[in-house]
Amino acid sequence: MFSRQNSIYRTLLSTVFCLLFLPNLNAKPLEYLYINAREGSASGGHTALRFNNETFHFQHYDGGIIRLIRHDSVDFDFQYRYTDNRTLYQATVDLDDVHYEQLRDYFNLLYLQQKQQDNLLKEIYLNISLLHKQTQQPLLSIKGAGLFMDNTAPHRAEASTIYSLQQKIKQKYAENFLNDQIQGLKEEINTLKPL
Numbered sequence: 001m002f003s004r005q006n007s008i009y010r011t012l013l014s015t016v017f018c019l020l021f022l023p024n025l026n027a028k029p030l031e032y033l034y035i036n037a038r039e040g041s042a043s044g045g046h047t048a049l050r051f052n053n054e055t056f057h058f059q060h061y062d063g064g065i066i067r068l069i070r071h072d073s074v075d076f077d078f079q080y081r082y083t084d085n086r087t088l089y090q091a092t093v094d095l096d097d098v099h100y101e102q103l104r105d106y107f108n109l110l111y112l113q114q115k116q117q118d119n120l121l122k123e124i125y126l127n128i129s130l131l132h133k134q135t136q137q138p139l140l141s142i143k144g145a146g147l148f149m150d151n152t153a154p155h156r157a158e159a160s161t162i163y164s165l166q167q168k169i170k171q172k173y174a175e176n177f178l179n180d181q182i183q184g185l186k187e188e189i190n191t192l193k194p195l
Contacts, residue, residue: 003160027094028052030103036087046086048076051104056111101139 033055034048048057055076059069071079080086095103169178 027096027130028100029092030095030100031089031191032093034089034091036089038084038086046080049103049107050076051107054104054108068107068111068114070108088172 029052031050033048033050035048037045046057048055050056052075053073055071055073057071057076058066059071060066077088081088166178
């Protein structure tokens with residue numbers, strides 16, 4: 001009886017041992033890459049995480065900004081191994097499907113959030129540029145507005161047309177119609193508050 005129990009225990013122990021210490025056949029490899037340092041701008045070395053065909057790494061930019069960069073793995077290898085002539089060291093960690101997907105999704109989320117923030121920053125810079133131009137040249141440019149001004153000096157060919165339009169407007173709406181309309185628009189513009 002004891003030999004039978006020992007046999008069962010040995011079989012159970014060998015099965016547990018095999019399950020614990022044999023590689024997981026369903027595991028996905030997460031690769032940790034270390035890129036050797038070299039002279040110049042790459043003197044500090046570099047690290048990256050590779051999820052199959054996507055490689056994520058952080059890169060330093062002017063102004064002390066560190067950005068998450070996502071590359072196709074083949075392009076990343078070409079850039080660092082061949083173009084930059086740097087040695088890559090690789091360590092592989094096998095993760096189960098759930099943890100592998102969670103980690104990859106997290107890096108993709110960070111990358112997309114950063115991309116969204118970059119787009120907002122570009123929009124802000126564009127708005128600042130437009131506002132700066134507006135403060136340098138505060139008058140609005142409206143096509144055709146010169147037709148309604150009394151004190152303009154148009155070209156000779158346009159003079160008769162503009163004069164006749166002004167006369168028709170004065171006949172139909174009275175002498176001070178345009179001045180009253182302009183004054184009303186100015187008052188309305190002065191009451192507007194920027195958001």
